Structures are given as structure tokens and as C-alpha cells.
Amino acid sequence: GNSVTQMEGPVTLSEEAFLTINCTYTATGYPSLFWYVQYPGEGLQLLLKATKADDKGSNKGFEATYRKETTSFHLEKGSVQVSDSAVYFCALRYSSASKIIFGSGTRLSIRP
């Protein structure tokens, strides 16, 4: 079936470090891929998305590239800030009529 597997946390980094959070997926066809962010006590917000192979989604310094050959959508940021501390969820949607499937989430903590 369709599924998303993401890097287990927690991930702890120092401020200005480089961030990668891995996400791989299993899906039929050509799913749309998403990264969501959840700050403490809040709902999830869309961070970025990509709808076809080789698309790069970007927002607030975060980037992720849709790699069909490796079925991956890894999240990257060149220099993290304390304010990036949150839980990050990778997700996919395999058709326009299907529900969105979420990964288990990765907690990120940034030290000053």
C-alpha cells in the first residue's frame, strides 16, 4: 500500500548547522508530496510541496526535491535557527481524490 517513512527523531542540532530530515515513500503512480511543520501546541502548517518528479519545493529557507528514482523527498535547510525547533511531518497524496498519508513525524530541537 501507500506509505511514508521518515527519519526517526529527535534530532538535535546547533544553531547555523545544516539540516537534513530523510523521507521516503511507497506509492502507486505519481503522488504529490508535502512537508508540514507543527509548533508546540498548534496544528500542522504546510511548509512546502511538490507535485511531480524533479520539482523542488521551497519555503522559509527549507527545500525538498521530489526524486522519483529514489522515491525520496528529503527536507534540507542550510542554516537552522532556534525558531525552527518543531515537529516535521512528511506526507503524500497519491491521487486528487485520495486522503493524505502522513509519516510519523521528526522532532527537531535547535540549541542556541
Add this chain to the structure above:
Amino acid sequence: DGGITQSPKYLFRKEGQNVTLSCEQNLNHDAMYWYRQDPGQGLRLIYYSQIVNDFQKGDIAEGYSVSREKKESFPLTVTSAQKNPTAFYLCASNGMNTEAFFGQGTRLTVV
């Protein structure tokens, strides 16, 4: 402003009581969802609805019930049959070709 609204933000339930969590959206989305999130954990799907007057069980539907009488509204009732209801509850919606939009959540505590 278009969006999805959950209420209340905090809710306290006594043992043996049913409580209803509200979720309303003005995004004209067909699909709506309820998730449960326990501390430090991911999302678990309780129920979802892809059209008015129809809904399906998710992975952890036992002890919960929903209705979808209007497109805009998808209330969740936590019944007394749910033995461990203390959690953070999130409602979401999406359109045919959109990402999911989330409410701000309701934190339910059994007292």
C-alpha cells in the same frame, strides 16, 4: 478569511461523559478528517469523510463517533467507551487538488 476552526481549545471531561469537539471549515472542501495525537507521537486517523452524509473509520475509531450533515461541519464525539481519551485532537480538510489544512487543535483532558 478562509480557514478551519476547532473549538474549544481546551476541554475537560469527567469519567463516563460524552463530549463533542467542533470542527468548521469555510474552504468549500469536500474531505474532512479527525486525528488524535498523543504526547511526542505522530498523527493517528480516527474518522474521515469525503462527502456529506458519508464517513469512514480510520485506524482508531473505537470509542468515537462523527456526523457529516453539512459540508462545512464535521463534529467528533468522544464517548464514554473511549477508555483513554486524554490527547490532542486535530481536524483537517482538503479539496480535490489541494494540500490538507489543519485547525489549531483541541486538547482534551479527563478529570
